[in-house]
Amino acid sequence: MKMVKSLILGSAAGLIAMSGVQAADLPVKAKAVEYVRICSLYGAGFFYIPGTDTCIKLGGYLRVDTTFNGAPYNEPAWAGDLGQGNRYRDYFASRSRLAFTIDTRTATEYGVVRTFGQLDWSFASPSGSFREVGPTGQAGGLNNGQQIATEMLFIQFAGFTFGRSASAYATPWHGYPGNNTSFLVGGHDTVTGTNNIQYTAQFGNGVSGTIGLDDPLAFNRISVYNLANTSAAGVVTLASLTGTGSSGNAYAGTHVPDIVGNIRVDQAWGLFQISGALHEVNGSYNALTHVVTGGLVTPFGGPTFGANGLSEISGHPESKFGGSVMAALQIKNIPTGAGDDIKMDASWGKGDMKNIIGTSAGVRAFNMFGGGSGGAYQSIGFANATDAIYLPTFAGGDGTLHLTEGFGFRGAFNHNWDPYWSTSLFGGYAAIRYDGTAKNFYCAAYAASNLGAQSADFSCNPDFNLAQIGLITRWTPVKNLTFSAEVLYFHLDQKFTGSKVLTPTAPKPTAVYNYADQDTVSLNVRVQRNF
Template sequence: MKMVKSLILGSAAGLIAMSGAQAADLPVKAKAVEYVRICSLYGAGFFYIPGTDTCIKLGGYLRIDTTFNGNVYGGPAWSGDLGQGNRYRDYFASRSRLALTVDTRTATEYGVVRTFGQGNFQFNNFGTGNPAALAAFPGGASNALNTAGGGYVAVDQIFMQFAGFTFGKSVSAFATPWNGYPGNNNSFLMGGPDYVTGVNNIQYTAQFGNGVSGTIGLDDPTQYGRTSLLNLGVAATPAGFALGAVQATAAGANAYGGTHAPDIVGNIRVDQAWGLFQISGAAHLVNASYNILNVGGTPNNLSEISGHPEDKWGGAVMAALQIKNLPTGPGDDFKIDATYSKGMTKAVVATSGTSPNFAMFGSTGLGGAYQSIGFGQTADGVFLPGFITGGLTGDIKLVDAWGIRGAFNHNWDPYWSTSLWGSYGSVRYGGNALDILTAKGQFCASFNFGKVVSADYSCNPDFNFAQVGMVTRWTPVKNLTFSAEVGAFFLDQKFTGAAILTPAAPKPTAAYEFKDQSTVFLNVRAQRNF
């Protein structure tokens, strides 16, 4: 045993000696350690990607909020189960979101090359427990993304900038820097455009000096440029349709065709120490699919041979103003924008998502009526096939809209701030309800068909809306904010009298009085930026 131990120890000593000799014969130079370097060229938070001249900033926020008597992020109870006030509605809706942003910048002989992207990881309920609504979600109710262990990823802006050009999903040149957020927390302040989550586009910005710039761009209109184009021949006559197919809170069906042209947008902006002034414009093509469609707007085997109305160009204009450094306090400001559109209602009735249609129910004092109803249908245009008003088939009649919105933002001290915000807007179908050659007359002919109405009934699809609210924020430490927001929405509809209607279930077929409606919401939020 002693001999074995001696052999093992001797072998080990020999190997150590040999390895030492090899190390002495073949010296190895250690690599220099690359430390992260701060990049001060583009503001706080940037650092150099090791081994490159590209600066990167990782950021984002974590946000938790709850809305009472509304949908997530302060969505008013203006449609669906919330608008009906039925027992499928949720009394509150909550969302938890983690937003991650990646911003890279590289200095080149052509200027800074920038890439930016934001992904949102979130989980929420959807403001309703109605099985019909959940089943409509892609893949059915089991994939509604609000199940245990569920959640989903959404994409906001993803774009690249180079030599004055912007490519990708970015804020439209038509929008203001504050989009739909002059001072509000909620994502539903209408009265102007809201491209905060970005739209696929290409843009070019020229800097003229002294804070003056101009931008021109081409936007994909599919999501952010369109509301609906109503084919009023659908569910408007008994030919091929049952009377029960006539909708209670709408007329016709959306008959937009495919995307044939981008929205052409641009702005001139003055951005200086006193504030900002901007004028924007947009051109939007309104193009239909076919004259003959199924109920709901789906095509059939007669669609392609039925013809279609000629395309029409519409558009919108906007003016915006921001005044900074108000005498009311450091950091206080006032923002306002005003928009007019023709055939581009999304520029006025806009949220961070789709444009809403309004269907709100309330109490009534009318004898024999079950409840009251107020509704407003949002559209870019209407057409009624078969009427010789601009061709062998009904031509497109564009819908007008205008809106104004703004906010006053006040800082009480470094920790507390309050914003007062509001908006007002209008949607107008041109012409007269009794003139079948006008947009209003065609809408009413479609809506009135087959309905039993009161003696004092009158049809008018025009509507106004108003919003007002206040949000107060507390920031106990930097980048951590707690806030509470209360808001009200008012729908001023123009129908009079009453009619027997069959709204979406669970509402019964009954007499409903046409009446203005309103609703309020409360939203509470906690947010940590990083």
């Protein structure tokens, strides 16, 4: 019996040992490793940076577009070779851009700490602003069109924003109520950001207020004209304007930031906003030198212009403050269709014309040519926006900055035909006005700078209006991929009359030109993939 018992116990022990060995050989399912942990706090696309409580989102877009009879991003043919319509102009211009964005957010006891940045890689046709035209009219050095640029770069903390961000003056749509073009006139545009510090307070129910300090140097200092031309020997003339009425920039250094702010109501029905800006306008010196050739200001790209040994002791005009105000309105849920809306903004300014003319780039001098009449070689239309002009007392002026005044309007009606097709009808308008004394000083300088014969009905008036209207249709066959085509009409309403012998920028000859309004039409086609 003892022997049987031992055999049974030994067999059982052996079976248990064998089963243990077999169990050890069985595959054990490992615990899943979460390499990417989704962060749902701030919307789709965010995930946690491994080992931290910071959420990050990577995104951007790739955009390819071509403009016919215009510069990249549907800039109208309103200046340079395109405005002249000469043999150096390009019939089309293209740009390809990859934008990469990084957005990080961390929840803290003070609220969300956010950082945001965008880096752009672009390749553009070496045309428009990329081409340098020499004094013989020959194409100068050609930039290969490659660009690396930054847009927004900012930190947000406890209601404050530090860095390069949209101005507190801006609307959410900037200069894009419904368009592709980056050159819609009529109001403010800091869509790529400007260096600033600002604070936003939320009052509840969609009501907020923002106040900020903007660095005006990059975007908001168009030009100040000193209409006197003082040589290093102290000889003073009024020969300070080109045949197309432009001059060098006599702005002094940046002394005071722009003070900007808005009050905004953003609710389900739409948005209403009032914005204001205070902008310092200052001149550098009274005695400044313009390079003059043959009685005419050097026409190639505008006059060269700078200080001389008399500048510092000549004094300067007293600085003034200008500014602007803007009212903006968006109406949603209109009866024409789901997702349709109307966006519009109206602006008034004095001494702050960037907030009237707008565009995401610097404000150009507008120079356009067309067919001549009455025996003239061609017609010419030009417009020069300034924040102020002045004529020193030693040149016969009053030595005072005369601030330029302007009014602007932009708007769009945006309609969705179905989930795949949409159309926008948009437009912009800007009117620039000089006061009576400023006009007298300007026209005296224009006459002294351009000595050619003129017709009996010639008259000088630097005021002007700009008008645009456009239509764009978009097709989105799949989410985040959009094809679009945009037609844009531009009209320059200038106020000079009659005709005059002028020397415009080469390759235009010295000849009789009659002053006339000008028009141009451009077409832009684009494909964009967001990610």
